[in-house]
Amino acid sequence: MPVLPPLSDDPLVREVSEFVRENDLARRYRELDRSPSFPWEEFRALGRAGLLGLRTSSALGGRAAPLPRVGAALFHIAYRSGTAFGKVCLQPEFSSVLAAHGSPELVKEWFRPMMRGEKLIGNQITEPGAGSDALALALSVDRDGNDYVLTGEKSEVALCLDADAAIVYGKVSEGESRGGVTAFLVPQDLSGVTRVPTSGDLGERWQRRGAVRYDHVRVPERFRIGAEGKAFGYLRDELTQERALLAAIYLGAAFASWEETVSHVQRREVFGKPLLRQEGVSFSLVQDEARLTSDWLFVENALARLDRGEPAAAEAAMSKWLAVEDGLRAIDHAIQFHGGRGYSRDLPHEQRWRDVRSGGIAHGPAEVMLLVAAHELRTRGTT
Numbered sequence: 001m002p003v004l005p006p007l008s009d010d011p012l013v014r015e016v017s018e019f020v021r022e023n024d025l026a027r028r029y030r031e032l033d034r035s036p037s038f039p040w041e042e043f044r045a046l047g048r049a050g051l052l053g054l055r056t057s058s059a060l061g062g063r064a065a066p067l068p069r070v071g072a073a074l075f076h077i078a079y080r081s082g083t084a085f086g087k088v089c090l091q092p093e094f095s096s097v098l099a100a101h102g103s104p105e106l107v108k109e110w111f112r113p114m115m116r117g118e119k120l121i122g123n124q125i126t127e128p129g130a131g132s133d134a135l136a137l138a139l140s141v142d143r144d145g146n147d148y149v150l151t152g153e154k155s156e157v158a159l160c161l162d163a164d165a166a167i168v169y170g171k172v173s174e175g176e177s178r179g180g181v182t183a184f185l186v187p188q189d190l191s192g193v194t195r196v197p198t199s200g201d202l203g204e205r206w207q208r209r210g211a212v213r214y215d216h217v218r219v220p221e222r223f224r225i226g227a228e229g230k231a232f233g234y235l236r237d238e239l240t241q242e243r244a245l246l247a248a249i250y251l252g253a254a255f256a257s258w259e260e261t262v263s264h265v266q267r268r269e270v271f272g273k274p275l276l277r278q279e280g281v282s283f284s285l286v287q288d289e290a291r292l293t294s295d296w297l298f299v300e301n302a303l304a305r306l307d308r309g310e311p312a313a314a315e316a317a318m319s320k321w322l323a324v325e326d327g328l329r330a331i332d333h334a335i336q337f338h339g340g341r342g343y344s345r346d347l348p349h350e351q352r353w354r355d356v357r358s359g360g361i362a363h364g365p366a367e368v369m370l371l372v373a374a375h376e377l378r379t380r381g382t383t
């Protein structure tokens with residue numbers, strides 16, 4: 001029995017696969033590229049089905065499923081319908097800083113409605129002068145009575161036009177936590193917030209990225225998430241988990257292209273025989289199969305370690321790195337072996353390629369994944 005697609009008999013995998021089919025998500029994935037907008041209808045339907053927050057605790061309305069099963073479910077969503085809806089499913093996990101460190105009122109007012117697909121929360125870390133090096137943030141946070149005043153600019157952020165609120169990271173200018181990173185939940189309709197969309201993206205267009213300017217935006221103290229100056233540690237934990245889960249999504253999309261290509265080259269005759277009989281084709285496809293399979297086993301191991309509470313920042317970072325590297329190569333072969341049609345928008349491979357390509361930059365660029373792993377290697381040394 002092949003390793004991929006993983007855990008096909010798992011009840012959670014069966015449930016999400018059924019959801020994809022019933023809601024025609026494969027067709028919707030293609031539509032989101034042509035008419036980019038946040039898929040609110042599907043977000044609400046996922047909320048109603050209890051499929052938002054697959055990892056989130058049951059106390060907060062989530063499934064609290066073990067991470068390897070969550071990874072397998074995300075793989076299958078991407079395998080059946082592309083990268084978008086796994087990421088939509090992960091919105092609560094992308095806000096785990098709020099769930100873990102926000103006050104009970106803030107969680108009730110914002111996180112719980114998100115679990116029902118009613119409110120959307122973005123993440124705003126990147127700035128014009130701070131991306132790969134997130135500690136170089138310059139968004140200033142000044143105390144004024146019981147409020148904080150935020151001034152600066154966030155850039156490149158997803159859901160720029162659609163998020164009802166965002167978790168915004170900045171640095172408090174005075175006091176003991178001066179220079180440390182602090183997180184706030186900032187409703188995007190506050191006075192002084194301006195959203196400026198990008199002129200359009202290569203892929204993942206439904207995310208409608210852009211810049212958000214904060215011009216002396218007054219945020220009440222109760223919107224602070226956790227302690228002043230401590231948010232970089234919160235963010236690190238969240239990023240570790242999400243990198244490993246995103247890897248599962250990228251592998252699922254790439255595996256779909258691989259499988260469709262095998263089916264195509266079995267049937268397509270060129271120079272009097274099926275393309276699969278050409279070693280130039282079959283060698284590439286067996287290499288891709290081996291890479292995607294071993295990548296999944298690597299990702300599954302990272303998720304299992306995280307599930308057991310073991311440190312696995314390096315494994316999570318390398319999971320995303322591997323999935324993007326090998327996923328893009330496999331999808332590129334799909335484009336190639338479908339010939340002229342492979343390069344066209346008639347087939348989903350070019351969209352998958354553009355979408356998986358985002359993973360080489362978003363949630364930390366490829367080089368930063370290598371930095372995280374190299375740091376861990378230096379610390380660990382040899383055993």
Ligand SMILES: Cc1cc2nc3c(=O)[nH]c(=O)nc-3n(C[C@H](O)[C@H](O)[C@H](O)COP(=O)(O)OP(=O)(O)OC[C@H]3O[C@@H](n4cnc5c(N)ncnc54)[C@H](O)[C@@H]3O)c2cc1C
Nearest residue numbers: 123124125126130131132156157158358361362363365367
């Ligand atoms: C689809 C998408 C969605 C995104 N969503 C969000 C979001 O929701 N919220 C948010 O805050 N941000 C978001 N981002 C922004 C993303 O996190 C940043 O673009 C990323 O961290 C890189 O930062 P930067 O753009 O400033 O590039 P820079 O930091 O200027 O880096 C440019 C390039 O330099 C290289 N590089 C960087 N450091 C090193 C190094 N040490 N060694 C070697 N090479 C290096 C990398 O190739 C990198 O891509 C998103 C980006 C994309 C593409």
